[in-house]
Each structure stands twice: as C-alpha cells, then as structure tokens.
Amino acid sequence: MCPGSRVFRLKCAKSELRLDITLQCGQSFRWREISPGQWRGIIRNRVWTLSQDDSHIMFQTHSSENVSARQTDLSKQVSTIQMKQKASFGQATKRKNTEDIKMSPTNKRIRNNQYTKIYDCEINELNDIGENKLKEELRNYFRLDISLESMYSLWSKADVNFAAVSPQFHGVRIMNQDAVENVFSFICSSNNNIQRISLLVERLCKIYGSPLAAVDGITWHSFPGVSSLAAPGVEETLREHGFGYRAKYIHKSAQMIMEEGGDSWLHSLRSLPYYECHSQLMRLPGVGAKVSDCICLMSMGHLSAIPVDTHVFQIAARDYLPHLRTCKTVTEKVYHEIADHFRNVFGEYAGWAHSVRQMIMQYSNISLIWNSVAILNFPRYI
C-alpha cells in the first residue's frame, strides 16, 4: 500500500466479494489494477485503494495531502481561469470554450494537474472522516448488506447454467454506483468496447472533473457535474477529444437533466417503480433500452433490471428462447420478452443474477483466449 495514509480492514469473506471481476467487468470504468491484487478507483469523490484476502477487504483513501507541491504561478492562473469558466457556465460564451479546446498540450497538462491547490481546503475538511464512515461507504458501494452466498444458491436452483458456471466465481457483485457517473459512462458505452469506454470516461473526468488527489504521481479527477456537461461548447470539445457521435448525446442529456431539475431529479428516479424509472431514463438522448437498464440496475437500485445487449440476445436465443433465433434485430418486443424471461427465472434480483452469469461467461471466455490452459486474468486497460 502507498505510505502516508492509514490502511483499514473490513471483515468480508472473499466468497462475498471478489474484487477482480467485480471491478473490471464493465460496471464501472474507472478502477485500475495498480499492482497485482490491488485496485484503485473512486467512490463518492474519494480515491480509494482496495485489496483483499480471504476474510477481509483492506482499504485506504487518498486525499490531496499527497498531491505534490510543485505548482507555478502560471498554472495557478490557468487553473483559476478554468475554475471561473466552470463556475459561471450560465454566462460562459462559446468562444471561451473554443479557446479552451485550442490550448497547447503543455498547457493542458498544466491545467489538468493544477486545480489541486484550490481544492486543498475542501479536501482537508474531508480528511476528518472516521473509519466507520468509510466502512459504511464501502458497504454501501458494494451492497454488502446483501448476502451473496444465499443468493447464489437460490440462483443456482433457478437456472442450470448459473449452477454450472458459478461455483468457481463466488463474490461477483453489482455495485451501487453514482447515478451521474453511471448515466454518462453508459452513454459512452454504445457501440463501443470496454477499453475505449474507459478511455473516454477518463477523458471526461480530466476535462470537466476536478482533481481529488494525486497518488503515485497520478492525479485523480472527480466525475464531472451535470451542469459542466450542459455548458455551451461541450459537444464540440468532446468531439475533438474523440467521443464521436456520443458527444452530442452527452451534451443533450446533460441539458435535459438540468432542465428537469439536475441531480435531484436524477436521484428522484430511484424511488419510481422500475418500469417508470426505465422509461424516464430513456427520454435522455443516447439512452436506449439497454443503457437505461444498465443505469436502473447499477445506480437506481432496481436490481431486477436486465440489460439486453447483442451478446445477451444471442445467448437467450441459443439457450433459452429458440423461437427468437430467426429475429433479425432486437425490437422492443423481443427486448422485453428476453428481459421478462430472465426476471421470471431469477426473481427479485434477476438483474444481479443475470449479470453475474454473463460476467462469468465473459470472464471465462476472455481468459481462455488469453491463456488456453488456465483462467488467469482479465485484460488490463490502458
């Protein structure tokens, strides 16, 4: 572990949580394996490092105390200007943002590293967080209040395929993610691969997020607020940064969320019944049925939501619903038929069960491609 901040232990059997698959299976796109068995990422605007043994999760959090002190006056100026721009999104002109885009790579590098000083005071206030509160955040993020062992045995009874693949892969969890991060990450996911999704999400944070802490020389940024993604010029900027057609979706969705009432509107969807939540999210540009279900499942607390992607469609047609083999495309009707089928099979936590099965299958396949003898590792990103 990185020296400087204290390492805590949270009692948690490995059969209840397996970090490697859970963190790298395409739920969240911001976790990195910084050394074997050691993961670093962000929960609730704090940088965490996690590892585990058979009985405990070891964790530590990182604050900007660790940010190296090198900072020039120039970069301070740059960052102050940037902050002002961010703060006054309402009055920000398109031209200001265009200037932003055209910054030289050097200036960009300076800028990206250097909001830090400004945030020091805020972060230091956060330092006073007790061990118990951190543990609570961890429990909440991984939904540790739900016992997985009993769920696995339930799901194994419900589905022979689950029973077949699950024994070697206990502890795969659906995380309870931040809704804003979830929405925009999965807008990035359309017609895309995990490697590039991770890259885009990281880029989004670097451009529009704020620095949280520098750890081992790497500055970690918060996920951008909705208002900064709704600001003028965002689409153009994101296009220049390789987001392709998703740039428009991100910008328009951010604007729509702001019109509806911002974060509080998004969070209020949690309390709607699943189907209503699902259709409300689908109003956002770039959010179709599949992405909406990802969000329902991973950040809205609707654990019966089943994201049906092309892969799920193929498996469903092959192994469960043969009459769908002739379908050319996944229409809304077919989509719901597949989702409803798995909800009937698995019951209340169908989305979790189904995702675990998919992840395991995917994990196994990918590993087998990488090493034809043993199941070793998930591919590393970046």
Next chain:
DNA sequence: ACCCGACCTGCTAT
C-alpha cells in the same frame, strides 16, 4: 410494428 443504415473512433485480422 419492424427493419435498415448511418453514426465516431480505434483496434484486429486479413
């Protein structure tokens, strides 16, 4: 109601 092509980008496999 269903089907189809277009859409950005970057990595693979010919």
Next chain:
DNA sequence: AATAGCAGGTCGG
C-alpha cells in the same frame, strides 16, 4: 502498408 470488420447501441427514415 492499406482496409474491411467490429465493438456490451441509439436514432430516424
């Protein structure tokens, strides 16, 4: 060395 093919989709005709 160039180029089709494709990746956990979405949208509009």
